[in-house]
Amino acid sequence: MRGIITILFFMLIFSGVASAQTGEDIFYTKCAGCHKIGGGDLSGPDLQGVTDRRDIQWIKTIITNPDKLVQENDPTMMELIARYGFQMPNLGVSDEEADKIIEYLKGFSAGAPRETPVEKQPAEQPSAPALEGDPISGKMYFTGEKRFSAGGPPCISCHSARGAGIQGGTLAPDLSDLYGKLGEKGLRGVLQTLQFPVMKDVYKNKKLSEEEIADMIAFFKETGSKAQKKQVKSGGMYPISGVMLFLVAMGIIWLYSRRVK
Ligand code: HEC
Ligand code: HEC
Structure with a gap:
């Protein structure tokens, strides 16, 4: 029990630290898996000069709540989705974080004193020559039969993939159709970042x-x-309160760390 309290305590401290992050830090942890600033597209558009070509409020909305633009049938959003093949996922970015990221992005607008961001680009780029993956091994990572080298919990703790006959947690959306939804490049960006609200701390x-x-x-x-075409459409955020999700996630980490001990 004391262990959990200690973990909770540290997580609180870390979330405090997280809010002291700069726009650049946030960009490189949450966005750089899919976006570069200058130098071309990854799975998402190059963001150099984005503050010139789009309205600031629009940028804030796509960062904090991309689903809203889709619901509103926003023409720019629809065009971007058609061009890039999938919708930018909801990464649970707060208003405050979005403001910081936008300030950072403004530094790369046409009028701003130009500083070349090239050296800061992420080392492994989604466009790097792809390794040939093994689906059986991938399934074992999903179910936890094989452990991730860095010690992250298996996806099954919270997700199912019923298309593959895997019944896992129901806390989070079913992932059977993830490939169809994101395509190869988008999926790579997602797996590199794993920045969804509940998952990012885990x-x-x-x-x-x-x-x-x-x-x-x-x-x-x-x-x-x-997976059948009539796949369960995952609906972005689930209506469970943040605190609940947080506690469940902590419980899972705790159980998991006990199991592998
Ligand atoms: C998993 C990949 C992925 C991640 C991670 C991601 N994006 Fe995106 N982003 C996309 C895709 C794909 C599009 C284009 C389709 C769309 O608009 O949904 C996009 C579009 C955008 C646009 C509009 C670009 C334009 O030309 O108008 C902005 C701004 C943006 N993203 C910012 C961000 C920020 C900031 C983050 C980090 C908080 C982020 N994105 C994280 C994939 C991603
Ligand atoms: C601690 C629980 C937990 C674990 C472990 C976890 N996830 Fe998640 N994941 C969630 C929750 C909850 C959501 C819903 C969005 C949110 O609130 O974070 C989510 C959302 C997602 C999404 C977005 C789906 C959508 O349709 O919007 C993807 C993709 C995803 N997870 C992939 C994975 C993968 C791949 C793994 C394993 C490497 C994994 N997750 C492990 C809890 C988890």
Whole structure:
């Protein structure tokens, strides 16, 4: 019990630290898996000069609540989704964080004193020559039969993939059709970042390796092609309060760390 309290305590401190992050820090943890600033597109558009070509409020909305733009049938959003093949996921970015990111992005607008961001680009880029993944191994990572080298919990603790016959947690959306939804590049960006609200603390400093990512992609690709077209559409955020999710996630980490001991 004391262990849990200690963990909770540290998580609180860490969330305090997180809010002291700069826009640049947030960008490189949450966004750089899919976006570069200058130098071309990854799975998402190059964000150099985005504050010139889009309205600031619009940018804030796509960062904090991309689903809203889709619901409103926003023409720019629809065009971008058509062009890039999938919708930017909701990453649970707060208003305050979004403001910081936008300030950072403004530094790369046409009028701003130009500083070249190139050296700061992430080392492993989604466009790097892809490793050949093994779907069986990917499935084992999903179910926890194989452990992630950095110690992150298996996806099954919170997610199912019924398309692959995997009944896991129901706390989070079913992932059977992830490949169909995001495509290869988007999926790679997602697996590199794992920055969804509940997941980001669980996978903090526990990034998947390139090989693990390749295996997971192979698994999702296979599952996606098997999954029926009438796949469960995952609906973004679930109506459970943040505190509840937080506690459940802590419980899972606790159980998991006990099990592997
Ligand atoms: C999993 C990949 C992924 C991640 C992570 C991601 N994005 Fe995106 N982003 C996209 C895609 C794909 C599009 C284009 C389709 C759309 O608009 O939904 C996009 C579009 C955008 C746009 C509009 C670009 C334009 O040309 O108008 C902005 C701004 C943006 N993202 C900012 C961010 C920020 C800031 C973050 C981090 C908090 C982030 N994105 C994280 C994939 C991603
Ligand atoms: C501690 C529980 C937990 C674990 C472990 C977990 N997830 Fe999640 N995940 C969630 C929750 C909850 C959501 C819903 C969005 C949110 O609130 O974070 C989510 C959302 C997602 C989404 C967005 C789905 C959508 O349709 O919007 C993807 C993709 C995803 N998770 C992939 C994974 C993968 C891949 C793994 C394993 C490497 C994993 N998750 C492990 C809890 C978890």
